[in-house]
Ligand code: ADP
């Protein structure tokens with residue numbers, strides 16, 4: 301087990317900069333996630349770690365040692381295959397031992413190693429079964445066992461569960477998190493699903509066009525996004541972003557949001573409020589600013605999404621339970637100033 305670092309790594313394909321001056325330190329034993337939209341460079345980062353690609357600039361380090369010139373085999377980083385693909389004509393046990401058989405390791409060593417990994421992953425009783433007779437969660441454990449049987453310094457997964465249906469995905473990611481915690485092995489994980497990234501990662505890196513925009517724990521990035529881009533990438537419904545004006549008081553959303561001016565940092569041009577922080581009340585004369593109109597209500601059972609019309613844009617509020625809210629009624633919007641996010645003209649976060 302070892303930490304993995306990039307120092308100013310750039311990888312180009314012709315004119316495309318797939319990875320742009322990336323630096324990070326993944327700690328040994330960490331569940332580290334790369335999250336970003338398609339084509340943002342996530343898979344290229346994994347290939348650079350595996351040694352399937354070489355950086356044009358910068359340095360890749362494993363366990364503190366430079367590995368730019370070390371072959372993939374010499375790096376001993378394991379990839380868990382896409383969609384947890386197992387060989388269907390082999391039993392689970394044959395799948396797990398395959399990487400060792402391929403390397404012509406003595407049978408006694410193979411058996412000891414398979415037993416050890418199967419024990420850690422609690423799959424000893426499944427080894428005689430073909431993959432078709434295993435549940436999704438069991439297949440995942442077998443696929444991970446096959447990657448870990450070589451005792452790699454880290455294991456990598458590239459969007460491994462995106463092809464599963466929503467229910468199975470939820471179940472699988474809980475399993476995955478539990479497995480990683482039990483093993484204590486460095487796991488580097490790629491996903492384009494924000495909820496998945498937030499649910500599994502100890503820490504995550506947010507990618508945009510080959511660049512790492514922010515690194516931190518999911519909750520830290522959610523609460524303190526470095527920019528408007530990061531703020532809108534995490535959370536569903538997405539953060540509401542409005543233009544802000546400051547003349548005597550801070551106004552946004554066509555005057556439906558009014559805040560004391562002392563809440564705003566210098567140079568604020570945009571204001572962000574997460575749907576769960578947007579407070580919606582029936583309009584009354586005591587309220588400051590202008591009313592918004594209830595545009596649509598989506599009752600989702602445990603919570604309700606309310607879409608509000610400010611006149612020029614739509615905002616979304618996430619409310620607990622099933623509040624009684626009349627369509628087309630006038631409502632007052634507000635937010636605890638401490639929960640408001642402020643952005644500068646370039647989309648950078650400003651601190652109050
Ligand atoms: P992601 O995994 O986030 O979807 P990738 O790392 O696959 O992103 O790709 C990043 C960028 O590099 C994209 O613009 C992609 O088209 C380009 N790219 C990736 N691999 C190659 C390749 N082998 N040849 C040419 N361009 C590539």
Ligand code: MG
Pocket residue numbers: 339342343344458
């Ligand atoms: Mg990819």
